[in-house]
Amino acid sequence: MSSPVPAPRRGPAPTAGPARFFVGPGATEKSMDFAASSRRLLGLLRPQRHLLIAVVVLATLSVGLSVIGPRLLGHATDLVFAGIFSRRLPAGSTKEQAVAQLRATGHGTQADLLASLDVTPGHGMDFDAIGVVLLGVVVVYAVSGLCGVLQARLANLALQRVISDLRRDVQAKISRLPVRYFDGQPRGEVLSRVTNDIDNFGQSLQQSMSQIVASTLTIVGVLSMMLWISWILALIALVTVPVSIMMATRVGKLAQPQFVAQWRITGGLNAHIEEMYTGHTLVRAFGRQEESAEIFREQNERLYAASWRAQFISGLMQPSMLFIGNLNYVLVAVIGGLRVASGSLSIGDVQAFIQYSRQFSQPLSQVASMANLVQSGVASAERVFDLLDTVEQEPDRAVPAHPERLRGRVAFERVSFRYEPNKPLIEDLSLVAEPGHTVAIVGPTGAGKTTLINLLMRFYEVTGGRITLDGVDVAAMSRDELRASIGMVLQDTWLFGGTIAENIAYGAEGATHEQIVAAARAAHVDRFVRTLPAGYDTVLDDEGVGVSGGEKQLITIARAFLVEPLILVLDEATSSVDTRTEVLIQRAMSTLRAGRTAFVIAHRLSTIRDADTILVMENGAIVEQGTHTELLAADGPYSRLYQSQFAQAVVEI
Known part of the structure; x- marks a missing residue:
């Protein structure tokens, strides 16, 4: 089967100017529900x-x-x-004697400090004990680092699986979305989400995830050690926590809508770039480079402003948290020093507590500094979830029906259709196409001709x-069985990046080279392919650069030849080619229709004179039907169309 029929765009009309330039989603963009989206993100991690x-476990x-x-x-x-203290004390005395002597001489503070230490007067420094402790520190930090590396590796593996599953779900979702969705969305916007x-x-x-886990565990562990060392100093350190939470909440609420706007505008900018790149020839031909560049500048400025605001507001969090942490450090150092002087704590306890207070404020600052990452990620996730939540096309029946014998009889029985509920397009239309017959559909633009094909293919x-x-x-x-029996040749040819042979065999998996060549000969493709240096192995890009418009059309006809469809759809297949190529295409299509x-x-009525039935459509209804001769004799709409194309041309000549 050939490429799918592009349904007509029913999107909003241009806001101004002679050309339509997409400028991004409007006010209908859904605002972000941070809490609900975060819960949904956690659900993605469940597998x-x-x-x-x-x-x-490793992080713990x-x-x-x-x-x-x-x-x-x-x-x-x-x-x-x-x-140091024991070396200054006289050997042979006890700690109690030294403390009593200091108190007797009026040095009560030093006596309290000495009483809190484990000293042996005259003994000096115990290097063995110090070495054992330091070796233990090295081992502890080495094992901690190893666990951290393993934890990061496993976290990365889990997250990459989550992203891979999400991409798979999005791809599967796109395949289940109705054509109506893509008609109403700029391609660049959809690509930006994907x-x-x-x-x-x-x-x-x-x-952010690994850091948040580590920071949370660090806060719990450090707080436990701080309470163990001194509950008074721990309470002082905890005084700053409510202030930090209030600061983080306030900044987060201010930054959140800016991240939503940033990624919404990014989607609009990508849509504009994709649109201008695809139609760059027309943009140049109509001299609209300045207008296109101006729209780009406007969108780029809006993206710059939203990104700057988002990063600036969220960036306030870390210095604010750092300032609060420094206040906490000063309070702990001052009060801890007083507690050491009074003998309530050892100097090592205060040193450890100061380190813990730093470790306590550091994860808070880290979590705060990651707020911009989290908010940006949730804003993007919201847009992906919006795509995943889009209403899908109705699924096929569990037990689909099958014709007893495929012959190709197609009947439209009182068919009605409308793109919008209050705007009817086709009303009460009936027609029958008998097996082996050719039904031509003509009429002015917007009459509903292509819509009939979209309905037959169940795109709508x-x-x-x-x-x-x-x-x-x-x-x-x-849908698969229905569409497998229909081959299509469209006005807008579609070729993908690959060889000519691969493009011809697109709808016939497993086709042999001989079958591809036979289809190419029947469609008059073989003659020009033989002139190419690489022949059927010539690589085309997705725009079909390297072959002419008529040659691309012939390749799509060869594609239809190869699948041997029961029903053939030809949608303006010769409207954009020269007369000589049109003759070749007409010959190929006549053979294909047999x-x-x-x-x-067709708009060119000369191409459908030999049709078994010609339908003339106006405003979604069939106003005339018959053969070419019958319709000319009836002197109705078809006759007027025919005269406008040929009789007027003769008069002008």
């Missing part, structure tokens, strides 16, 4: 829960060991400090009546 459990080990480190270093500091938004979501999740569903294939309602058949039910849409 990888086993890996994530391992990540949490890594954080737990790193939290023990400052406590061990504090113990080493106490050993050093005790060694590529940019998924990439941004993946990067945000990858950079009828709103009234039914269409049957050999007596079976096509709505009861599976023995098949064919629907031919």
Whole structure:
């Protein structure tokens, strides 16, 4: 089967100017529900829960060991400090005697400090004990680092699987979306959701999830150690937490809509770029480069402004948290020093507590600094979820119907259709195409000719009546079976990046080279392919550069030849080629139509004179039908169309 029929665009009319330039989604863009989207993101992680459990276990080990480190270093500091004190005390005396002597001489503060230390007067520094402690610190941090590396590796594996599954779900969703969705969406906007938004979501999740887990565990572990060392200092450190939460919440609410706008405008900008790139020839031909560039500049400025605001507002969070953390550090240092002087804490405990206070504020700052990543990722995820939540086309029946014998009889029985509920396009239309007959459909632009084909292919569903294939309602058949019996040659040829042979064999998987060549000969493709240096292995890009418009059309006809369809659809297949190529195409199509039910849409009435039935459509209704001779004799709409094309041309000549 050939390429799908592009349904007519029914989107909004241009806002101004003689040419339509897409400028992005309007006010209908749905605002982001951060909480609901975040919960849905967590649901995406559920299939990888086993890996994530391992990540949490390894992160707990890594954080737990790193939290023990400052406590061990504090113990080493106490050993050093005790060694310094013990060397200054006279040998042979006891600690109690030294403390009593200091109190007797009026040095009460030093006596309190000495009482809190584990010293042996005259003994000096215990290097063995210090070495054991420091070796323990090295081992603890080494194991912590190893667990951190393993945790990061497993987290990356889990997240890449999540993104891979999401891409698969989006691709599957696109295949289930109705043609109506793509008619109402600029291609660049859809591509932006499938590529940019998924990439941004993946990067945000990858950079933030492991850090959030580690930071959360660090906060819990450090807080536990702080409470163990001194609940008074721990309460002082906790005073700054509500302030930090209020700051993060406020900044987050201000930054969130800016990230939504950033990715919405990104989609609009991509749509404009894709549109201008696709139609760059027409843009140049009509001298609209300046207008296109101006729209780009406007969109780019809006994206710059939204991105700047989003990053600036979210960027305020980290310095704010750092300032609060520094205040916390000052309070802990001052009060901890007083507690050491009073003998309530050892200097090693205060050192460890200061390290813990730094570790406590650091994850808070890290979580705050990741707010821009999280908000940007959730904004992109929201756009992807919006695509995934789009209403799909109705699924095929569980037990689809099949014609007893495929002959190619197509009947439209009182068919009605409308793109919009209050705007009828086709009303109460009936026609029959007998097997092997050619039905030509003519009429002015917008009469509903291509819509008939879209309804036959079930790209759109009828709103009234039914269409049957050999007596079976096509709505009861599976779409794949229905479309497999229909071959199409369209006015807008579609070739993908690949060889000529691959393009011809697109609809016939497993076709041999001999079959491809036979189809090419029947469609008059072989003659020009033989002149190319690489022959059938000539590589075309997706625009078909390297072959002419008529040659591209012949390739699509060869594609239809190869699948040998039961029903053939020819939609203005010769409207954009020269006269000589048109003759070749007409010959190829005449051969292709032989023995098949064919629907031919044409503006050039010379191409459909030999049709078995000619339907004349106006405003979604059949106003005339018959053979070429009968319709000319009737002197109706068909005759007027015919005269406008030929009689007027003769007069002018």
